[in-house]
Amino acid sequence: MKSQSSSQGTISFATAISPGDSIDNYGVGRVLFSHRPDFKKGDLVAGLLTWGEYSIVKEGSLLNKLDPNTGFPLSYHVGVLGFSGLTAYGGFFEVCKPKPGEKVFVSAASGSIGHLVGQYAKLLGCYVVGSAGSQEKVNFLKERLGFDDAFNYKQETDLKSALKRCFPQGIDVYFDNVGGRMLEAAVANMNSFGRVAVCGVISEYTNATTRAAPEMLDIVYKRITIKGFLASDLMNVYAEFLSKTVEYLKGGKLKTIEDISRGVESIPSAFIGLFNGENMGKKIVKVADE
Amino acid sequence: MKSQSSSQGTISFATAISPGDSIDNYGVGRVLFSHRPDFKKGDLVAGLLTWGEYSIVKEGSLLNKLDPNTGFPLSYHVGVLGFSGLTAYGGFFEVCKPKPGEKVFVSAASGSIGHLVGQYAKLLGCYVVGSAGSQEKVNFLKERLGFDDAFNYKQETDLKSALKRCFPQGIDVYFDNVGGRMLEAAVANMNSFGRVAVCGVISEYTNATTRAAPEMLDIVYKRITIKGFLASDLMNVYAEFLSKTVEYLKGGKLKTIEDISRGVESIPSAFIGLFNGENMGKKIVKVADE
Numbered sequence: 001m002k003s004q005s006s007s008q009g010t011i012s013f014a015t016a017i018s019p020g021d022s023i024d025n026y027g028v029g030r031v032l033f034s035h036r037p038d039f040k041k042g043d044l045v046a047g048l049l050t051w052g053e054y055s056i057v058k059e060g061s062l063l064n065k066l067d068p069n070t071g072f073p074l075s076y077h078v079g080v081l082g083f084s085g086l087t088a089y090g091g092f093f094e095v096c097k098p099k100p101g102e103k104v105f106v107s108a109a110s111g112s113i114g115h116l117v118g119q120y121a122k123l124l125g126c127y128v129v130g131s132a133g134s135q136e137k138v139n140f141l142k143e144r145l146g147f148d149d150a151f152n153y154k155q156e157t158d159l160k161s162a163l164k165r166c167f168p169q170g171i172d173v174y175f176d177n178v179g180g181r182m183l184e185a186a187v188a189n190m191n192s193f194g195r196v197a198v199c200g201v202i203s204e205y206t207n208a209t210t211r212a213a214p215e216m217l218d219i220v221y222k223r224i225t226i227k228g229f230l231a232s233d234l235m236n237v238y239a240e241f242l243s244k245t246v247e248y249l250k251g252g253k254l255k256t257i258e259d260i261s262r263g264v265e266s267i268p269s270a271f272i273g274l275f276n277g278e279n280m281g282k283k284i285v286k287v288a289d290e
Numbered sequence: 291m292k293s294q295s296s297s298q299g300t301i302s303f304a305t306a307i308s309p310g311d312s313i314d315n316y317g318v319g320r321v322l323f324s325h326r327p328d329f330k331k332g333d334l335v336a337g338l339l340t341w342g343e344y345s346i347v348k349e350g351s352l353l354n355k356l357d358p359n360t361g362f363p364l365s366y367h368v369g370v371l372g373f374s375g376l377t378a379y380g381g382f383f384e385v386c387k388p389k390p391g392e393k394v395f396v397s398a399a400s401g402s403i404g405h406l407v408g409q410y411a412k413l414l415g416c417y418v419v420g421s422a423g424s425q426e427k428v429n430f431l432k433e434r435l436g437f438d439d440a441f442n443y444k445q446e447t448d449l450k451s452a453l454k455r456c457f458p459q460g461i462d463v464y465f466d467n468v469g470g471r472m473l474e475a476a477v478a479n480m481n482s483f484g485r486v487a488v489c490g491v492i493s494e495y496t497n498a499t500t501r502a503a504p505e506m507l508d509i510v511y512k513r514i515t516i517k518g519f520l521a522s523d524l525m526n527v528y529a530e531f532l533s534k535t536v537e538y539l540k541g542g543k544l545k546t547i548e549d550i551s552r553g554v555e556s557i558p559s560a561f562i563g564l565f566n567g568e569n570m571g572k573k574i575v576k577v578a579d580e
Binding site for chain 1: 469489501504508510511512515516
């Protein structure tokens with residue numbers, strides 16, 4: 001994975017992009033100066049940092065020290081080992097309550113969270129299908145990440161039929177990153193007692209007219225649960241998430257994809273690209289070398 | 291309550307109407323002849339019966355013996371002590387997981403299930419608001435059933451504003467009987483960790499174009515849960531429901547409303563009336579006297 005290797009050993013200060021944050025963002029950095037005895041010069045930290053090569057972190061902000069000896073690229077701490085990973089792990093296991101053998105659908109499956117959800121689901125023993133916006137992404141999901149199937153939603157004239165084709169036995173769990181028509185199609189294909197975890201709503205970020213109007217009769221008769229969640233509510237599984245994910249990464253059972261651009265000047269295009277599906281995996285801006 | 295008293299002591303065979311059933315329906319009857327030793331001539335029974343003065347119940351059908359000495363009208367066994375009551379009780383307590391002091395909204399609040407949900411919520415110590423389709427129903431909810439507030443949705447130009455007015459502190463629990471625009475407005479007014487129990491979708495029964503398209507960003511950021519359910523999944527609380535409800539009824543803490551029409555010839559208009567909001571409380575057709 002190109003993006004992954006390009007970041008190894010060189011990032012001192014990477015900032016992850018997420019649409020909700022206008023000023024601060026989740027990033028990794030090295031302490032240059034500190035008033036607090038528990039953060040010393042040279043310590044590696046992850047937390048809410050401002051966009052830029054240097055950042056002043058005030059008392060009370062989210063900031064954690066990193067273990068410099070994990071052997072993972074620093075970028076992992078804003079992605080697979082950071083909030084993206086926690087969102088994927090906690091959202092899947094805690095919100096979806098999946099069982100081995102269940103049929104799992106993930107939209108935006110090549111995105112920062114989706115590509116992890118699909119792999120966690122495979123590790124549990126589920127049948128996993130992802131949707132993505134290009135043939136390249138679809139191939140990647142199937143050939144590199146072990147998804148059972150995947151489809152390019154832009155090539156489908158009818159999403160309900162696409163899901164019917166991929167899930168002849170119906171969907172038990174839908175990890176929803178997009179909302180809109182895809183959510184409607186997933187509900188239409190769900191089995192009784194199906195669960196939808198609503199993690200993101202890409203369709204509404206870019207076009208408010210595409211709001212999902214799922215068939216409520218399906219929701220009643222199939223006893224479907226639709227549940228929104230945020231990673232901040234999942235801190236109770238943080239320790240479990242971290243130990244399992246480190247174990248999977250070290251054992252080669254989990255792959256992460258990163259899409260790293262360089263320099264503060266790349267921030268606007270990186271940010272806009274998120275809404276156009278330009279990224280593959282976690283979008284990261286590397287604003288400074290060590 | 292006119293309909294309630296008119297049924298006392300006279301019904302031998304009442305059948306409840308629910309839109310999902312085309313042939314059988316939930317009713318009360320007296321056994322005339324039986325091949326089974328556990329059902330004797332003269333026993334009162336409740337279960338799935340065909341529309342008509344006489345019914346043949348096959349082996350394996352849902353049929354339970356009734357205690358003839360409860361002192362309640364027989365009609366109660368198709369309403370407040372039957373599936374309507376179980377749906378209200380189990381849907382509220384099991385699906386909504388309410389806490390005392392929480393703010394509860396019930397739509398179709400004067401309907402067979404809604405009028406019970408609102409009273410269960412008051413008994414728990416919640417703040418309760420109901421919506422209904424006439425001023426008469428609104429008055430009944432506030433003056434006779436103890437709802438904290440109620441509004442006539444037909445008189446409101448903007449449902450979001452109506453709910454904002456009734457819930458200045460937001461909604462924690464929405465017991466949804468109608469779907470459509472009301473569900474959207476409720477989601478817009480929900481507090482964080484709000485719960486929606488989807489019991490029925492009147493708006494979709496009559497007009498499939500009124501499907502709800504709630505703001506999914508609200509669902510994510512406010513971590514809202516929307517959950518469909520059926521009474522048949524709530525049998526685990528049946529014993530608790532029955533003992534509590536009998537206690538409440540005997541103590542005068544719970545009132546039930548019934549809307550009884552007479553004769554098989556009233557079935558079509560009774561059925562159609564359900565979709566036009568003509569009934570108040572549980573719609574029952576009394577097809578035979580004893």
